[in-house]
Amino acid sequence: MAEERLRVDALVVGGGIAGMQASLDLADQGYHVALVEREPSIGGKMIALSKVFPTLDCCSCITTPKMSAVAHHENIHLFTYTEVKTIEPNGGSYLVHCVEKPRYVDTGLCTGCRQCEYACPIDLPDPFQMGLSAHRAIRVPFSTAVPQKAVLDIDHCLLCGKCEKACPVDAIDFTQGPQDLVIEARAIVLATGYETTPRDAKAEYGAGKLSNVIDGLMMERLLAPTGPYLHVLRPSDGKEPDSIAYVQCAGSRDETLGVSYCSRVCCMYAIKQAMLLSGALPMADITIYYMDIRTFGKGYEQFYQNARAMGIEFVKAKVGRITEDEYRNPIVRVEIMEEASRVEERKHDLVVLSVGMLPAYDPRPLYGVPIAEDGFVEAACPNIAPPMTAQPGVFAAGTATGPMDIVDSIVMAGAAAAEAAAYLERHDGEAKTYAGRSISMGEKEAIHA
């Protein structure tokens, strides 16, 4: 099998907002960067969100230009649908062995017209829409995907050939196989992101079996202009909800789940969603059941006060159990901690669990980078250089290091890029060689094994 080799100054692992920002900050300084993303498109979790807090700017409008900038930057070599398999030290640099998974689509020919997608007969839950709607076995991942190329999910393909017949440019290629790639990099930035508490994590909250108990990311999709229903509807029957409740700390500050920390973003995203819902459904009652409201960032407290002024009901309470009635309306059993403490059962049309952030990736086996008690990447110098890890030349950015919001992820990505650049300068010889030599981004060696 042909193996490609690429030499760069820095490898960035993960194409979410932090990985993209770190790549752009390094590339703009003249360093050559390889960005590896395991999904078929860059954009990470942020591209699926509706709006950012506290400015309520459109997420897609912020993320899409960065995705495009990454794809078109002359110093960035982008590898999507590619995973790091092994890594070995190589005298001051790292040899990173990657595998590019087959798309079964010739990306040089594919125009992203989606005719293959329309021809494919099978409908599957679409992860971009959090399973609320469908996509096909062959599809362009989402409307603003970068690259805007189709990808075929071979594990759900009928191998019927209908996509091949529909493709106007003969881009379907069943002869493709995994492609090995070796990237030689002097520095690495880990931007591997986060996962959220699974919706089925708590039996008390219905264990994921109640259709009208959704999580924060599902609500993000319902609120997004490219969402699954193009309206805010509840998943059990398509009803426009009149009463929506948020359950805070549904997966954070919860020892029963082994998550003792605060995820930092849940209060703010719940308040943001509640404000957006007030706009989308002006007649709906929106209640937020909270333990504490943590509004730590610039402009966040004012945002919270604005939400209160808009009529969103904040109830200091702990939700003990969620069940449903015969019409699948969620019934929230809640201990209210205001005035006289009491237990009540309240009926809503839709309940949103403000799920927390969990580590998405264990860097120990491949990178030898230790993790902290919470499972996120451990900073070697947390007070003076948070992106530095214990491994020389390996840095971390964004939510790979712990729960944080988009603003902090971007700031930390910039810091990781600065630390990586300083490291490359300190280890001057090779770094200058790579950055200063007239190695074009396309320079590759094809080594035939």
Added chain:
Amino acid sequence: MNAKEKARERTTALKRLREEHAETVARTQALLKEQQAFRKKLRAAMKGGPKTIPQIAAASGLPSDKVLWHVMAMKKYDMVREVGRDADYYQYQLAEEVAE
């Protein structure tokens, strides 16, 4: 590589994929059969004008959450259109009926 060689390579590759993915292909075929049966009932229930999800579910005897998922999938691929509202629910209609 000429066209004949390319076609031969494609045939060989497809044969290999069918062997390697026999289990997933069989599973997907079973899912397709299930979806086709579901869609047949769904389409029959949707005939005759705009309907809400609960109305389609009642007419077909299918669970309303699955009806919503399939209607949204069909809407995404232009087989169903959203045509109006009835109280708290949107109404949907088969695309070919809307076009008529």
